[in-house]
Amino acid sequence: MRPFEYVRADDVAAAVALVSADPQAEYLAGGTTELDLVLKDGVLEPGRLVDITRLPLRGITFAEDTLRVGALVTMEELAADPTVSERVPFVREALLAGASPQLRNMATIGGNLLQRTRCRYFRDSTVTACNKRTPGSGCAAVRGPARMHAILGASEHCIALHASDLCVPLVALDTVVDIQGVDGSRSVPLTQFYVLPGERPDIENVLQHGELITRIRIPLLPVGTRSGYLKVRDRASYEFALTSAAAALLIEDGTIVRARLALGGVGTKPWRASEAEEILHGAPATGRTFRAAAQAALGDPFTVAGTAFKVELAERTIVRILHTVSGVRS
Amino acid sequence: MENTVSADTYVDVMLRVNGCARRLRLDSRVTLLDALRDELDLTGTKKGCDQGACGACTVLLDGKRVLSCLTLAAQCEGREVTSIEGLATDGRLHPVQEAFIRHDGFQCGYCTPGQIMSAVALLQEGRAGSDEEIREFMSGNLCRCGAYPNIVAAIREVAGRGSE
Numbered sequence: 332m333r334p335f336e337y338v339r340a341d342d343v344a345a346a347v348a349l350v351s352a353d354p355q356a357e358y359l360a361g362g363t364t365e366l367d368l369v370l371k372d373g374v375l376e377p378g379r380l381v382d383i384t385r386l387p388l389r390g391i392t393f394a395e396d397t398l399r400v401g402a403l404v405t406m407e408e409l410a411a412d413p414t415v416s417e418r419v420p421f422v423r424e425a426l427l428a429g430a431s432p433q434l435r436n437m438a439t440i441g442g443n444l445l446q447r448t449r450c451r452y453f454r455d456s457t458v459t460a461c462n463k464r465t466p467g468s469g470c471a472a473v474r475g476p477a478r479m480h481a482i483l484g485a486s487e488h489c490i491a492l493h494a495s496d497l498c499v500p501l502v503a504l505d506t507v508v509d510i511q512g513v514d515g516s517r518s519v520p521l522t523q524f525y526v527l528p529g530e531r532p533d534i535e536n537v538l539q540h541g542e543l544i545t546r547i548r549i550p551l552l553p554v555g556t557r558s559g560y561l562k563v564r565d566r567a568s569y570e571f572a573l574t575s576a577a578a579a580l581l582i583e584d585g586t587i588v589r590a591r592l593a594l595g596g597v598g599t600k601p602w603r604a605s606e607a608e609e610i611l612h613g614a615p616a617t618g619r620t621f622r623a624a625a626q627a628a629l630g631d632p633f634t635v636a637g638t639a640f641k642v643e644l645a646e647r648t649i650v651r652i653l654h655t656v657s658g659v660r661s
Numbered sequence: 662m663e664n665t666v667s668a669d670t671y672v673d674v675m676l677r678v679n680g681c682a683r684r685l686r687l688d689s690r691v692t693l694l695d696a697l698r699d700e701l702d703l704t705g706t707k708k709g710c711d712q713g714a715c716g717a718c719t720v721l722l723d724g725k726r727v728l729s730c731l732t733l734a735a736q737c738e739g740r741e742v743t744s745i746e747g748l749a750t751d752g753r754l755h756p757v758q759e760a761f762i763r764h765d766g767f768q769c770g771y772c773t774p775g776q777i778m779s780a781v782a783l784l785q786e787g788r789a790g791s792d793e794e795i796r797e798f799m800s801g802n803l804c805r806c807g808a809y810p811n812i813v814a815a816i817r818e819v820a821g822r823g824s825e
Contacts, residue, residue, distance in 0.1 A: 337689035431801025568800035
């Protein structure tokens with residue numbers, strides 16, 4: 332672990348300028364992933380950490396059917412927001428299914444989006460073959476034991492997982508990410524924020540070095556829409572997902588008028604299941620429809636021996652959550 | 662850690678620990694956990710996994726439970742830290758400490774300070790409505806001796822639900 336300079340930022344523009352000008356600088360928010368990877372695993376080696384936790388990026392406001400959430404709002408704070416419980420309850424479910432109460436008090440919403448897409452091999456610096464750590468070095472996970480790995484968006488170059496629960500309903504809701512850079516601000520839909528690993532697994536999203544997430548905007552569900560989040564894991568609590576699914580359905584007279592579906596635990600990024608949504612739209616809310624949607628959602632998976640089980644598990648997770656949300660008996 | 666650190670990798674920090682202002686000059690890599698144990702001799706807070714997985718290092722930061730192993734001491738400038746040593750008042754144990762003794766909520770005791778800090782926060786959060794809720798909201802604290810049933814009983818008692 333190399334020494335780093337610690338800088339406490341008190342102004343957004345100054346923080347962005349500082350990190351943008353220094354290729355060795357990184358932002359520090361809740362620290363629950365960053366400090367783990369810097370201090371404990373030693374796989375990130377910033378020369379300077381810019382602590383942004385005192386920046387004024389904290390409020391939650393509600394207007395025009397959109398929830399505006401400051402990037403430094405914590406997971407517990409967002410879970411406690413009454414509008415979240417009322418209008419996007421599956422966001423609350425996903426938040427409370429993630430991590431532990433202690434970590435949720437620390438972890439910020441911006442940091443949750445930016446938690447590294449990571450796996451055990453990435454975290455182990457004695458493993459030399461990791462395209463995410465060292466581009467071009469290969470992928471040890473594809474040939475070694477694997478389990479908590481991605482099957483969608485994955486390839487022989489990288490099968491590391493984006494492990495967020497929160498991002499699953501957020502990507503289903505077409506959340507927008509507001510970003511501040513040295514040359515101004517821009518907004519990117521969360522569905523276009525992450526990039527597939529391809530041949531450069533070290534590049535995980537569209538942010539340029541020094542750009543800072545300042546806020547996310549969550550479009551609320553139309554009144555009458557029902558939603559739910561189902562997380563399947565090896566133990567009952569405080570564990571990453573093997574598979575998860577976030578679903579929101581508006582059903583009128585037995586027909587699905589509007590459907591939103593996204594998957595966790597399976598993707599190299601929070602996975603919006605657009606093909607499945609197309610099958611659900613306008614279809615009768617039946618088990619048969621749900622099974623067809625689930626099969627479409629898994630499309631063309633890339634599996635290794637240790638992750639092959641996730642295809643059927645994810646399909647069953649989707650079918651279960653669609654039954655639960657719709658109230659249609661299985 | 663490497664010993665070749667330059668001046669700009671040190672930080673001056675003022676922590677308020679259990680009500681007392683403590684001024685420290687630290688390597689910027691020092692966690693709140695190591696500052697408490699190694700600099701302030703407050704060894705009640707335990708280092709278990711040191712990687713955010715076990716909860717043994719749980720303390721309250723401005724009244725909220727956090728993991729001190731994944732918090733830089735420098736991030737806590739001017740903030741209020743409560744460790745297990747800060748729970749007793751005037752020589753009297755905190756009700757949660759008394760309940761852990763009464764219900765035998767530990768075996769080896771190593772995870773106990775973290776369990777108690779987490780339980781104190783859980784009660785303040787109003788998360789003791791049922792045994793199921795207690796278990797869910799204590800899930801960030803592991804006990805390898807398996808004292809969980811007695812830990813839940815202790816928390817249930819302090820929450821005023823007795824032995825229902």
